[in-house]
Amino acid sequence: MTVYFLCFVLFSIGLFAVVRKRNLIKIIIGIGIMAYAVNLFLILIGYCKEGRAPVLSSDQGIINMVDPIPQAMVLVSIVLGLVLTLFLVAVAIRIYEKYGTFDITKINRLKG
Amino acid sequence: MTPQALVPYMIFIPLSAAFLIPPFGKKFKKAGDIISCAASACVTALGIYLASSVALSKVLVHKPYGWQAPFGVALVVDGLSGLFLVAMNIVALVVAVYSIGYLNTYTDRWKFSSLFMLLVAGINGVLISGDIFTLYIFLEIAAISGYFLVAFGIAPDGLEAAFKYAVMGALASVFVLLGIALIYAHTSTLSIAGISSAISVGQQTDVLKFAAVLLLTAFSLKAALVPFHAWLPYAYSSAPAPISAMLAGVSTKVLGVYTIMRLFFVMFGPSPQISVILITLGVLSMVVASIMAFVQVDIKRLFAYSSISQIGYVALGLGIGTPLAVFGALFHLLNHSAFKPLLFLASGAITRLTGTRNMGKIRGVMKDSPVTGTATLVGSLSICGVPPFGGFWSKLIIILACIQAGRPVLAFTAVAVSMLTLAYYFRSLTQVIFGKPLTHGKREGAVTMSMGIAMITLVVISASMAVLLLPNTGNAVIKEAVSVILNGKSYAAMVAGVLK
Numbered sequence: 106m107t108v109y110f111l112c113f114v115l116f117s118i119g120l121f122a123v124v125r126k127r128n129l130i131k132i133i134i135g136i137g138i139m140a141y142a143v144n145l146f147l148i149l150i151g152y153c154k155e156g157r158a159p160v161l162s163s164d165q166g167i168i169n170m171v172d173p174i175p176q177a178m179v180l181v182s183i184v185l186g187l188v189l190t191l192f193l194v195a196v197a198i199r200i201y202e203k204y205g206t207f208d209i210t211k212i213n214r215l216k217g
Numbered sequence: 218m219t220p221q222a223l224v225p226y227m228i229f230i231p232l233s234a235a236f237l238i239p240p241f242g243k244k245f246k247k248a249g250d251i252i253s254c255a256a257s258a259c260v261t262a263l264g265i266y267l268a269s270s271v272a273l274s275k276v277l278v279h280k281p282y283g284w285q286a287p288f289g290v291a292l293v294v295d296g297l298s299g300l301f302l303v304a305m306n307i308v309a310l311v312v313a314v315y316s317i318g319y320l321n322t323y324t325d326r327w328k329f330s331s332l333f334m335l336l337v338a339g340i341n342g343v344l345i346s347g348d349i350f351t352l353y354i355f356l357e358i359a360a361i362s363g364y365f366l367v368a369f370g371i372a373p374d375g376l377e378a379a380f381k382y383a384v385m386g387a388l389a390s391v392f393v394l395l396g397i398a399l400i401y402a403h404t405s406t407l408s409i410a411g412i413s414s415a416i417s418v419g420q421q422t423d424v425l426k427f428a429a430v431l432l433l434t435a436f437s438l439k440a441a442l443v444p445f446h447a448w449l450p451y452a453y454s455s456a457p458a459p460i461s462a463m464l465a466g467v468s469t470k471v472l473g474v475y476t477i478m479r480l481f482f483v484m485f486g487p488s489p490q491i492s493v494i495l496i497t498l499g500v501l502s503m504v505v506a507s508i509m510a511f512v513q514v515d516i517k518r519l520f521a522y523s524s525i526s527q528i529g530y531v532a533l534g535l536g537i538g539t540p541l542a543v544f545g546a547l548f549h550l551l552n553h554s555a556f557k558p559l560l561f562l563a564s565g566a567i568t569r570l571t572g573t574r575n576m577g578k579i580r581g582v583m584k585d586s587p588v589t590g591t592a593t594l595v596g597s598l599s600i601c602g603v604p605p606f607g608g609f610w611s612k613l614i615i616i617l618a619c620i621q622a623g624r625p626v627l628a629f630t631a632v633a634v635s636m637l638t639l640a641y642y643f644r645s646l647t648q649v650i651f652g653k654p655l656t657h658g659k660r661e662g663a664v665t666m667s668m669g670i671a672m673i674t675l676v677v678i679s680a681s682m683a684v685l686l687l688p689n690t691g692n693a694v695i696k697e698a699v700s701v702i703l704n705g706k707s708y709a710a711m712v713a714g715v716l717k
Contacts, residue, residue: 116395123388132384139391143398150402175401178350182394185357189387192364196380203373214374 108149116142129197129207133190140186144179151175220270223263224279224292227302227341228355230260235334242327249330250317256334257310260341264306268299272697276711278347291408293347293712296697297483301344301475304551307678308466308558309337311671315562316459318665319569323457329369335362336463340471347712348408349397349480356393356472360386360439363468367456378448378455385438385448392435399428410712413484413705421485432480433494440473442532443502446525453521454574458565461517465524466558470550474531483705487538495536500630502529507637511644515574516567519645520560523600523638527553533631534615535702537622543699545614551695552599552607552682559675560596563589566672567649569663576645581654586664590650592672597646599679601639607682 119142122135151172159173197207204212234256241248271277271294279292294302313333320326339359346352364386368379401407403424404415416425434445441449449469453461481491506525513519527549534546564574566589571579583590599606602613612635619628686692701708 119391120388123384129380136384136387136391139388140394143391143394146395147398150398174407175398178397178401181350181354185354185361185390188361189357189364189383189390192361193380193383193387196368196376196383199368199371200373200376200380203376212377212380214377 109146112142112146112149115145127209129193129200129209129212132209133193133197136193137186137190140182144182147175147179147182220267220274221277221279223267224277224294224345225281226263227260227267227345228338230256230263231334231338231341235331235338238327238331238334242330246326249327250313253330253334254310254313254317257306257313257337260337261303261306261310264299264302264341267294268303268694271296271299272694278712290351291347291410291712292345293409294345295701295708295711296694297475297478297701298344300547300551300694300698301471302341304554305340305344305467305471306337308554309340309463311674312459312463312466312558312562314667314674315462315565315671316457318667318669319457319459319565321665323370329366329457332362332365332369333459333463335359336366336468340467343471344475347410349400349412349484350407352409352476352479353390353393353397356439356476357390359468359472360390363460363464366460366463367452369457369460370455372455375455378451382448382452385445389435389438392431392438396428396431396435399424399431403428408712409479409484410709413486414709414713416485421488425485429481429485429491433477433491436473436476436480437498438473440469440477440528440532441525442473442498442528443505443525444498446502446506449525450518450521453524453561454515454517458517458561458568461520461564462558462561465520465561466554469524469528470554474528474535474550477532478535478702482535482702483708486706487703492536492538495532496627497536499529499532499534499536500627502526502532503630503634504529507634507641510641511637513645514576516564516576516579516645516649517561517574519576519641520557520564523642524553524557526634526638527557527600529634530612530615530631533627534618537618537624537627538703539618539622540699540703541621542615542618543702544695545611545618547695547698547702548607548614548685549611551685552611552679555675555682556596556599556606556608556679559592559672559679560600562668562672562675563592563596566664566668567593576649578655579649580652581648581650583650584654588669588672589664592676593646593650595676595679597642597650599682601642602635605683606680607685610683610686 119135119139123132126132156169156171159170234252238249238252277294280289336359339355342355343352364379364383367382368375404412438445503526506522510519510522531546531550534542567582568574570585599608602609616628616631
């Protein structure tokens, strides 16, 4: 139970960074932390105590295996997170070139 | 080939087009446009064929590599996704044609075509996926290619808008993934049919309720309902015009509204709490966005706010949940995905004609370019609900459904917001369309032929939407989609019946 709680704390830290921080890079890091918290949660769902790798062969029964589906989901989610981070960092660099700052409150050419 | 075997081509064609364009696009200038238009046309034709087969057989299920349920990833086309496949791919085709002419001032256009095809692949994937994790993957593909496309111009405001849009979108994605994780932990399956039969209505545990709240928040973010709408005016006003049209007409509809329909009416099953939340969000969107629209001077921001307000009508109709209201909501959604892209395409033409988006500096578009003027006029009349156009009938149906369901206050709100819409369009656009042209100098060749063709097509579609209400035309198709939403729980049985 403690593990799940810590996982939730990690998620909240990421959410806090996204909502409260003013630096673009810190916001990007916040999104990364949230994504990792969710990935960790997925792995925890599939985990069972003293489980082994889910490889089925003829001499082994299906006992004590960890659930492979969340692991597959985490792989996909890591790739998607990578693309998103790449995009955000690229845009942040361009924004820095054009506006000369990473401060989100000063990047407000659009209003209303 | 049987229709079932053709289902994965809805994703396969645009996806392979997206990866075919880069090798050819660098060498041949026209390759990107030709491939993207051809692929869009193929997908549209295929979508119409699939929708017509769904009308006969109710549901098409494709099982890749013959994996039987509960294993494997099924692709499912039913009445609801059939309707969306047709409507959304037609809009995508029109936008693809429009962008041939619009983008001739941009460099590296093949990148645009490639990303556009990825967006189409993502949208089609969301519509036909039969399990929530596949849905999440395609949702991400569509969303991420949307972020790239918003930033495509690399102007400072485009980058700023894209960053805001991407941060909001990333929040939504993380919430969706967390919701999916919780649902998987609870039901041990990812297929929508499996989850739907594992959850019985009215006996939802706290975990499922938490997951439902996460998913509803995320999809409201994608659909830009009012407390979650902050990204939309930025993204729509700064993106290139074809992308504004695509986001307004297709992305928010599929990634937001369709997913709400699919997950909350089909997977979880309708519940009173969801109805109350949807009605609240809908009314808030309608009222707040129309008030915000009054103070806009930027023509694309005006359309963006009115877009939020019109999605509010759809959410209201879904929330009320009687057959008539759901019919009205779907019909309004179809109308909106015809006339809002039209307005955004026209705004792109206006920007190219006059060099500005400020409505105070635009006058007499009708005289400068009759096609653009007519497009703006027809789109505005339809969105305001002037009788012969579709927008009038769909709003009327929603209002009647409110009264029928014993909610006169909601009906009154809908009428009032309709009046407000008429007022702000009248105030903002009369001079823009009919005024005396200012001496900003008419720009020759600003509205090219492909832009003209695209706008005229959408004008014809918007003007003839009311035909869908007649029996024996589109009525049956929309009714089929309504029955999918209303009898959500029978989806599981239908899919399982085919899966065996």
